[in-house]
Amino acid sequence: MGPNGAGKSTLSAIIAGNENYEVTQGEILLENEDISELAPEERAHKGVFLSFQYPVEIPGVSVTNFMKTAINETRKANGQEEMPANQMLKVIREKSELLEIDRKFLSRSLNEGFSGGEKKRNEIFQMAMLEPKLAILDETDSGLDIDALRIVANGVNKLKSDKNAIIVITHYQRLLDYIVPDFVHVLYNGKIVKSGDASLALELEEKGYDWIKQEQEA
C-alpha cells in the first residue's frame, strides 16, 4: 500500500522487466537468482507475473490463442513439451470456471471491448493459467463491482499456496476483507517505510497516510 506517486506501479514494472526503466543500483532476487538483467519474457518463464493496472487490448488474437501461445512458450523455455490440446482445453475450462468466466468470452479478441471488470478478471484468469511463483496484482481491485471483486478475490485465494507469493497493490481495505494478507508493507517515496500485519491496513483505512508521511519527515 502507499499514497499516490509512492512508486508502487514503478516497482512492479521494474520487477517485471519493463524496458522503460533502467536499474542503476541493486539486485532483484528470485529464489536467490538475480533476474535484473533478464528480458521480460525470461522473467515470466521463471515465474514472475504482473497483472496490469491497464491491460492492453490486442484485437485479432483470441484469449484462448493468446494463452496457448504464452503457456507453450513458457514450457518451451523450461525444456518441456507443448501442452497437448486436450489438456489445454481442460485447464482452460477449469480455470475459467474458477473465475466464473463465460466460455464464449474466451474466443473473443484479448481485452478488446472488455469492460474494466472483465479485463481485470481476465488478468486473474491468465494468472491461474500460468501458475506463477510470484504474482504482482497492480490495483486489480480498481474498477471492480462488489460481485467481480468477490470473484477475483476468491480466485486469488484459491491460487495461493505455500509454493507461491502474491503481492497485492491496493488503495482499499475493502479488498483485504476478502484477501487476508500475511504482511502489509507501506511504500512511500520509493521505499518501504512501514511493515506490519493485516491490522496495519485497517489503521491506514482509518487514519490515512498523513501520520506515516509525518513520521518520515520528522
Added chain:
Amino acid sequence: MELKEKLISSFMAFEERIDVQSELHDVRTSALKNFETKGFPSKKDEAWKYTSLNAILKNDFTVFPKKDSAIEFNQVKKYFIHEIDTYKVVFIDGIFSSHLSSTTHDGIDVCLMSSALTKPKYKMVIDNYFNQIASKDDSLTSLNTAFACEGAYINIPKSKVADKPIEIMYFSTGNESALMVQPRNLVIVGENSHVQIIERHQSLSENPVLTNSVTEIFAQKRAIVDYYKIQNDNHQANLIDNTYVSQQKESHASVHTFSFGGNLTRNNLNFYHYGERLTSTLNGITIIGDKQHVDHYTLVNHAEPNCESFQDYKGIFSDRSTGVFNGKVYVEKEAQKTNAFQKSNNILLSDKATINAKPQLEIFADDVKCSHGCTVGQLDETALFYMQQRGIPKKEAKALLMYAFSNAVIENIKIPELKQRITNIIAMKLGVKLGFDL
C-alpha cells in the same frame, strides 16, 4: 535496343502468327500506337510518382519465349491450393500447360484466352467483352492489349455457381535469362452466378521476370465474384497487374491482394459501376522487407446511386522496403447515397522503410457517406511488454501483433484452405512458429 523499341519492332513478328484480318487486329494496332506514343510510364507521370520502372526496363527481356518447357506437378504442387479440388489454368513462360491444367466446358467455361480469341463460337462474347473495360489510354494496358494472346478465359453463364475455385497460375522457368510476359485474363460472371478465383504468378528461378498482366472482370446483375491475388514471388520478379472490374446492379465484387514477395509490384485496380445497390470490396495485405516495393493504385468509380465500396489495406514494411497506397474514390453527381470507405493502415518496422499513402476523394454528389483513414505507425511498445510479460518472446510477440494487425483482411478470405495458406505465408514471412495455427 531499348525495351520499348524491341517491343514495337517485335509486333511485326507477332503479326505473322495471328489473323491480321480480324477486327481484333485493329484493336491491337491502335493499342500499340498508344503505347508507342506514351511509352513506359516514368516518375514524371503523377500516377507513377513513387514507382520507377527504370532499373527493371534495363534488363534485356525476351518477349517471346522459344518453346514451352515441361514442369512436373510435384515440383510446383506447393504453389497450388492442393488441399482442395480446383479448376486450374496454368501457364509456363506464358504458354498454356495442358499437362498441369484442369479446365472445363461443362456448364461453365474455364479455358484459354487463345481459344476464345480465335474460335468462332466465342466471337460474340469476345466482341462484347474483350477490351471493353480495360483502359484504352493507359500505356501498359495498351501494351498488353497489343500483344494479348494468352491467359485465362472464364465464363460463368447465368445462374451458375462454379462448383470449385479456379486457380490461374503463371510460372516462369528461368529458361530465358530475362523474360517478359503479358498475360490477359477475361472473366465474365453471369446474372446470379458465383465464382471464386485465385491468381498467382510464380518464378521458379532467380532470373529476372517482368509480368504486365491485364484482367477484365465483368460481374453481371447480382453476380458474386471473389478474386484473390497471391503475390509471393521471388526477389527478381516484377509484376504490373492491371485489373478492371465492371459491375452491374446488386453485384458483389471483391479483389483481395496479398503482396509478400517480388522485387517490384504495382497493382492498378479499377472498379466501374454500371448499376445500383452493388458492392465493391478491395482488400490488401502487404508484408515486405529488403528493398522490395509494392504499389497499390486503386480507383473506385461510383457512377450510380446506392452503391457501396470498401477498401481496407494493411501494410507492414521492414528494412528498406517501400510501399505506396494511392486510393481514389470518384463519386459522380448521379451517385447519391453512396457509401465509400477507405482505410490504409501501415506499420514501419525500420527507420529506412517508407510508405507513401495518398487518399484521393473526388465527390460531386451531395448526399453521400465517404470516409478515408490513413495511419502510419510502429508496433505498440506497451502491447509488446504486456505479451512478453506473459512469457511470449519479443519476436513472437511482434509477429502476433502483426498478425492481429492484418487479421481483419485475413478474416475476409472465404476459402478456408486459402486462408490457412495465407496465414502460413504470413507466419513464414514473420519468421515464427506460433503456438497455434495462425
